[in-house]
Amino acid sequence: MDLRKQRVLEALIDDYIATAEPVGSRTLARKYALGVSSATIRNEMADLEDLGFLEQPHTSAGRIPSDKGYRYYVDQIMKPAPLVQAERERIRHAYQVRVRELHWFIHQTARLVSELTQYPSLVVAPPVEQSALTDLSFIPLGDSTVLMVLKTSGGMVENQTFLLPEEFDAQKLASLAQDFTREFRGVAIQELKHRILDPLQGDINRYQELWQLALKWVTGQDSEEDKVSLAGPLNILNYPEFRDVDKVRRVLGFLEKETALQLVSRTESEGVQVVIGAESLLDDIQDCSLVTATYRVGADVVGHLMVLGPRRMQYGRVMSIVQAVSDELTRVLHG
C-alpha cells in the first residue's frame, strides 16, 4: 500500500462521496492532479480491487469503495474537516437559552446535529437510574393532582404531573417531600426502589403507595420516548441511494426501533466511533454508516449521540461536528 495507491484511493472516495457514481480511471486522471495517466491509475485500481478496497458494480462501470476501503480511508487517510466559524458559533449558542431539562437537551442536540450534518441524528439520554437524587418537591395542582419536581446529581430537573393515590393537603405534601429529600439525598435512583420498600424506613414507609407511584414515573420515563430523540429522518430522502422506498422504510424503521438504541448504548469506548456498512451486522442498515460519540453529564453517566447516513458519508465533516457537539454538551452539562 504505497503512497500513490493511497492517493488514488482518496481521490476515488472523495469523488464517489461527491457524486454517488462509480468512478472510472479517466475521471480520476482528469479531475485530480495525480500526475500519472489513466492507464497507470487503471493498474492501481486493479491492485486496490485485489486488496479488497474497491469493488466493481459490473465489468464496465467505474469502481466504488468497499467497506474495507472506507475503513482504510477513515482510519488512515482522511483528516477531520475543520468547522467554519459560523458552525462553531451555532454549536456554542445552542445551549445558552433554557436549561436543566434533560429531554430538552437531547431534542436540541439531535436537531442541531442533523441540521449541521444534513443526516438523520439520534441522541440518547443517559439512564436516569444512575444519577442520584438531590431534591424532591411537590406542587399541588388541585383535584388530587400534583407536579413532582425531581433534581438529580447531574444538575438536571425532571418534572411530571400525576394523580395522588390519596388526599394530601399542601402542607402535608411539603413535609413529605422534605422528609423524603432529607432521607434519600445522594442515593441513586435505581437504589431508591429497594430503599422505599424497606420496612425500617419509618414514616417514609407509611406512604409507600405514593412513593412507588412517584418512582414508577421517574424510572418509567426511562423506557419512554423522553429518553431518545430522533431528528431530521427525512434528510435521507435527499440522497440518491435512498430512492427506493423500501430501503427508506427499513432504515428509518431501524432508527425508530429499539435496535438503534441498543446498538449505540452498547458502545463503551469514549470518543467518536465510526461503523461502516456491514460492520454493524444489521441487515436493515447494510449500506449505511454510523458515526457515534458519547457525552457525559456529571461524573461518568453517559449519553450517546449518533448520525446515520449513506455509506458514502462525509466522514470528515460529520466526525468533526459530532466531536464538537459532544464536547460542548459535556461542557455545558458539567457546569
Added chain:
Amino acid sequence: MDLRKQRVLEALIDDYIATAEPVGSRTLARKYALGVSSATIRNEMADLEDLGFLEQPHTSAGRIPSDKGYRYYVDQIMKPAPLVQAERERIRHAYQVRVRELHWFIHQTARLVSELTQYPSLVVAPPVEQSALTDLSFIPLGDSTVLMVLKTSGGMVENQTFLLPEEFDAQKLASLAQDFTREFRGVAIQELKHRILDPLQGDINRYQELWQLALKWVTGQDSEEDKVSLAGPLNILNYPEFRDVDKVRRVLGFLEKETALQLVSRTESEGVQVVIGAESLLDDIQDCSLVTATYRVGADVVGHLMVLGPRRMQYGRVMSIVQAVSDELTRVLHG
C-alpha cells in the same frame, strides 16, 4: 344520479380504496353483487365519467374516482365505519394516566390517531394566549435558575426552567409569585403583555425584566414545536401511491412546514371535515386527502386534529376515529 349509479360508484370506490388499481367493469360485475352484467356496468361507468365522478388513466385501463367522485362518496354514499370494542377502549384509556400537560396531550393524541388510522397525523394545540392565567409559582433550582409553573384556565399546567435576570432568594420569589397571581388571576395570557408594561402596576412593575422574560417563554412556546405534534409520518411509505421519493418528500415537507398548521387552524367550523385532493389548492398534497376535527379545552379555546392520507383514504374509518378521539379529548380536557 339514480340508485344503480350510486351502487356502481360505491363499489368502484370501495374496490379502488382496497386495491389502488384502476377498476374495470368485469371486476365490478364479478366481485360485487350488482345484479347486472359487465356491459351494463360499462354503460353506467361511461355515464359516471361524463358526470365527472370517474376518470380514466388511459383508454384501456379501468377507471378511478375523481375528486368529485370521492366528494360524492363521502357526502352522500358512505357511512362512518363503527369502531370495534378494542378501539373504543384504546381511546378511552389513552388519557387515563398522566394529566394536565398540554404538550403531553397533543403528543399522545397524535400517536393514538396515527396508530389507529395507519396514516400520519398532526395535532395542533390551542393557542396559549387565549387561555387565562390561574396561578403562577416558582421553584428555585439554585444557580439563578428557576422552574416556573403556570396554571391556565383550561386546567392545564405549563412549566419551564429559565435563568433569572437577577438574584432572588426563595422567599422573595414566593412572594413575587403570590403578588403576581393575586393581581392577574383570570387575565388572558395575551392580555398580560400590556398589563405588565403598565406603569401603574406598582410593585409588579418593579420587576418588569423578570416578568417579560417569563412572558416571553410562555408565549414564545407558542411559536415553538410544543404547539404541534406530528406522529407516524412514515406510515405513508406503506401506500403504493407513495413509491416515488420526491412525492414523499413533498408531502412530508408539507406536514413539517407551517403550511399544514395554517391550513388546519384556518378551519372555523366544528366537527369532522374532509378535504379531498385538489380541494386544498396546495400543490404538494394534490393527491392526498385530509380529515380534520376540532377539540375544545375549557370554554371555547380550540385545538385541531388532522389525518393525512392518499386520496383513496379509508374515509369511513378515519372519520369515525377522528370523531371519537376529538370527543374523548374534549371530554377529558373539560373535567
Added chain:
DNA sequence: ATTTAGCACTCTTGATGCGAGAGTGCTAAA
C-alpha cells in the same frame, strides 16, 4: 326501452433486440 353478448380497437406492460457509450484489461511500445 333496457340489457346483454360479441367484437374490433386502444393502450399499457413486459420481453427482446440493438446500438451507443463508458470503462476495463491486456499488449506492446516508450
Added chain:
DNA sequence: TTTAGCACTCTCGCATCAAGAGTGCTAAAT
C-alpha cells in the same frame, strides 16, 4: 515502469412486438 492503443464487456436507452386488459359500439335478446 509508464503509457498509448485497442478489443472486449456490460449497462442504458430506445424501438419493436405480442399479450392482456378494458373499453365503446353494434346488434340481438328480453
